Amino acid sequence: MFTLHQFQNLRAAQAFSDYLTALNIKNKIQHDDFYYQLLIEQSPLLPRAQAELELFLQNPNDPKYISVSWHTGTTNNDSDHLAYVHSNIISNFISHAGLITHSVFAFCVVIFTLTSLGFFNPIPSVFAFFTQQPFDYTQSWRFVTPAFLHFSLLHIVFNLLWWWQLGGIVEKQHGKQRILILFFFSAVAANLAQYYLVSPYFGGLSGVVYGLVGYCWLYGKLNKGSEVNLPNSYFIFLMAWLVFGFVDLLPVNVANYAHLLGLFAGLVLAAICSKIKI
Structure with missing residues (x-):
């Protein structure tokens, strides 16, 4: 065909x-x-x-x-089309991604809901990054868990939509191990960068999202015909979003260095996986 x-x-x-x-x-x-x-x-x-x-x-x-x-x-008329969309939205949501993608999605929603209802303050909390050095390595989860913290509806919606879309593709095509490696690698890189270059008071999945952006875009470029890819138009849009954050043109505060290092982590992982053909 x-x-x-x-x-x-x-x-x-x-x-x-x-x-x-x-x-x-x-x-x-x-x-x-x-x-x-x-x-x-x-x-x-x-x-x-x-x-x-x-x-x-x-x-x-x-x-x-x-x-x-x-x-x-x-x-079909509009009502028929909408009925079709509504009847399939749940099955499409589930089938697009796997267990890891859905679990991270759900955990972020639960944490955001509890935060919004006032059950706890995300910063400081058990999920926040370390506030002082030397790091207490008995609480090493803090290198990762700031990725689950979100501070506004716009913040979490933007992050989770991209996480579900791109994370779902990676997990379905490359498996659970790859999405886990990508998640932890980009989360730790993004969180450390934001801590050392700005402050310990941050949160959000966007560093991981930009890790996915870098990974999907470069992997698709290096492996023509791969199901794991990101069209140039989407990549350019997200790069513009990254630049707007650095020049303070966005309506919300963003962890710019987390975005940048997360992107770099994704690019590195895509290059490595393409080189060794895994």
């Missing part, structure tokens, strides 16, 4: 798929983590399909595409 085009919108993909079917050009839609891919068999009709695609992209709202969908019976 040949990937004719990658759509970001399911309705557009379905409309063009129906149109090709009406032209007796066999095709199917396949959904990955970012796009709806329209696949077509390699055949003498391929040049015609490519020509039709150019016309469709120029005017996707042309009535002829909508009318074909109606005739094939695949056009």
Whole structure:
């Protein structure tokens, strides 16, 4: 099968798929983590399909595409579409990621909920980073646990969405051991950097998230065709977010050095894993 085009919108993909079917050009839609891919068999009709695609992209709202969908019976109204989304959201959430990804997600939510309800102050708490040296290595969990602390709804939503998306991909494709190594390696690197360069008063999963960003982006670049990858557009957006944090243009306070060192940790791990082919 040949990937004719990658759509970001399911309705557009379905409309063009129906149109090709009406032209007796066999095709199917396949959904990955970012796009709806329209696949077509390699055949003498391929040049015609490519020509039709150019016309469709120029005017996707042309009535002829909508009318074909109606005739094939695949056009759904908004309420039908929403009902489908709602009925599948839980199963999609579960199936996208594995045990480690979901466990970290759930633990962050529990800690944030308890914090919001006033059961404890995250800083200082048993999960916060060390406040003085020498470190008490009998409490070595503190090198990692600041990653579970979040201080606002925007903070935790941003982090958990990216953690679920990218962590789920890594765990599903590379296994539990890899996501655990990535989690601990980027968390410790990010937390130590923030401690030494700023202060011990910080928290959040964003250092790990940037570890995932670096890992997925570079691994995809070094291993063409890998399921573990990050499109350049997403990578550029997150790099811009990182820069905005350093120049203080974001609406919230962020642990900039944790982000930077987490990113570096992910890049290093991706390079190592690609080099030794694991």
